[in-house]
Amino acid sequence: MTSAGRAYxxxxxxxxxxxxxxxxxxxxxxTARPDSRIEALAAREARLxxxxxxAQARHAARWDAYRAALAARRADAATLAAARVQPTVRVxxxxxxxxxxxx
Amino acid sequence: xxxxxxRAMGTTMLLRVESDDGTAAEAAxxxxxATIEAIERTCSRFDPTSELSRLNALGRARVSPLLAEVVELALAARERTGxxxxxxxxxxxxxxxxxxxxxxxxGDSPRPAPERARGERxxxxxxxxxxxxxxxxxELGRGVRLDLGGIAKGYAADAACAVLAPLGPCLVDAxxxxxxxxxxxxxxxxxxxxxxxxxxxxxxxxxxxxxxSGGATRHHLIDPAxxxxxxxGPLRATVVAPTAAEAEVLAKAVFLGAPPCAPTVLVHEDxxxxxxxxxx
Numbered sequence: 520m521t522s523a524g525r526a527y528x529x530x531x532x533x534x535x536x537x538x539x540x541x542x543x544x545x546x547x548x549x550t551a552r553p554d555s556r557i558e559a560l561a562a563r564e565a566r567l568x569x570x571x572x573x574a575q576a577r578h579a580a581r582w583d584a585y586r587a588a589l590a591a592r593r594a595d596a597a598t599l600a601a602a603r604v605q606p607t608v609r610v611x612x613x614x615x616x617x618x619x620x621x622x
Numbered sequence: 623x624x625x626x627x628x629r630a631m632g633t634t635m636l637l638r639v640e641s642d643d644g645t646a647a648e649a650a651x652x653x654x655x656a657t658i659e660a661i662e663r664t665c666s667r668f669d670p671t672s673e674l675s676r677l678n679a680l681g682r683a684r685v686s687p688l689l690a691e692v693v694e695l696a697l698a699a700r701e702r703t704g705x706x707x708x709x710x711x712x713x714x715x716x717x718x719x720x721x722x723x724x725x726x727x728x729g730d731s732p733r734p735a736p737e738r739a740r741g742e743r744x745x746x747x748x749x750x751x752x753x754x755x756x757x758x759x760x761e762l763g764r765g766v767r768l769d770l771g772g773i774a775k776g777y778a779a780d781a782a783c784a785v786l787a788p789l790g791p792c793l794v795d796a797x798x799x800x801x802x803x804x805x806x807x808x809x810x811x812x813x814x815x816x817x818x819x820x821x822x823x824x825x826x827x828x829x830x831x832x833x834x835s836g837g838a839t840r841h842h843l844i845d846p847a848x849x850x851x852x853x854x855g856p857l858r859a860t861v862v863a864p865t866a867a868e869a870e871v872l873a874k875a876v877f878l879g880a881p882p883c884a885p886t887v888l889v890h891e892d893x894x895x896x897x898x899x900x901x902x
Binding site for chain 1 (some may be wrong): 629633636639646659694717756757758766775795796798799800806807808810811814815816817818819820821822824825826827828829830858860862863864870885897901
């Protein structure tokens with residue numbers, strides 16, 4: 520074998536060795552173990568999202584109830600206002616039962 | 623005629639009902655008095671244990687339907703009068719020296735501290751402040767406190783009158799805020815007698831609830847535009863309305879310069895009277 524041929528063989532061997540090393544180091548057959556801190560953060564995020572959704576639901580329910588009550592009160596007030604008899608008043612020459620004064 | 627005098631809400635009250643059933647009338651008078659006292663316990667700014675005091679201290683609170691209703695009534699009145707009636711004048715009233723119940727305001731009241739003299743807190747004007755009611759919660763804007771004194775008194779007269787009304791003609795005089803069912807002759811201080819049927823009458827003026835502060839005479843009717851006791855205008859304004867709470871609001875608005883939109887009697891400084899708003 521010529522010296523050039525030997526050099527190619529050595530180079531190819533070295534290349535094959537490093538490729539094999541990199542493959543073994545990467546260990547693609549092993550599943551990655553998740554970080555416990557990330558797991559805790561993810562769990563906390565899920566809890567907070569659930570709490571926020573619950574709070575939004577409670578708020579929406581209360582707001583709906585308030586709007587319904589407000590509509591009912593406005594309807595009642597409109598009915599009362601329509602039915603309310605305006606007071607009648609006139610100046611009279613009578614002894615007063617009581618006297619209005621600055622309150 | 624069954625009647626019940628009462629000392630409540632810093633004033634003298636009188637409840638009367640015409641009924642043949644004396645026992646039922648006395649029971650109704652007792653219930654009406656309890657109603658007024660419950661409203662006072664809820665809406666007094668002088669009682670540190672009242673719901674209103676708690677709300678003023680916290681800025682946000684879950685409140686009873688009663689307090690929510692009076693606050694909503696006051697806010698509606700503010701809107702209707704363009705701000706002439708304003709329940710958020712609390713700090714301005716306190717700054718002018720009316721910082722305790724009127725019975726305790728004897729002699730020369732302490733001069734208000736300079737930083738409170740404009741009805742402000744932390745530089746935020748308190749008249750016209752934000753108030754939000756969502757039915758069971760009330761939230762006050764920053765630096766805002768409520769004074770429901772006048773309108774609560776009118777509301778109490780209306781509530782007591784509603785308790786007495788099923789028994790017959792009745793009258794509730796809550797220190798000048800008068801609500802009646804049936805026909806009653808009601809005198810106007812310094813003015814005519816009005817024959818009033820199924821309605822209410824109230825008077826606002828600068829001749830009562832006056833005190834001396836720092837050598838100057840002050841009164842409790844704050845002009846929300848200035849945050850100070852109102853100056854000028856009539857001595858007293860008396861207005862007739864369907865309810866005492868509404869009459870109280872309209873009387874204050876007319877006193878502060880609103881045109882009379884309901885039967886009105888104005889009593890001036892010189893003793894003369896003017897009838898307006900369809901009253902003649």
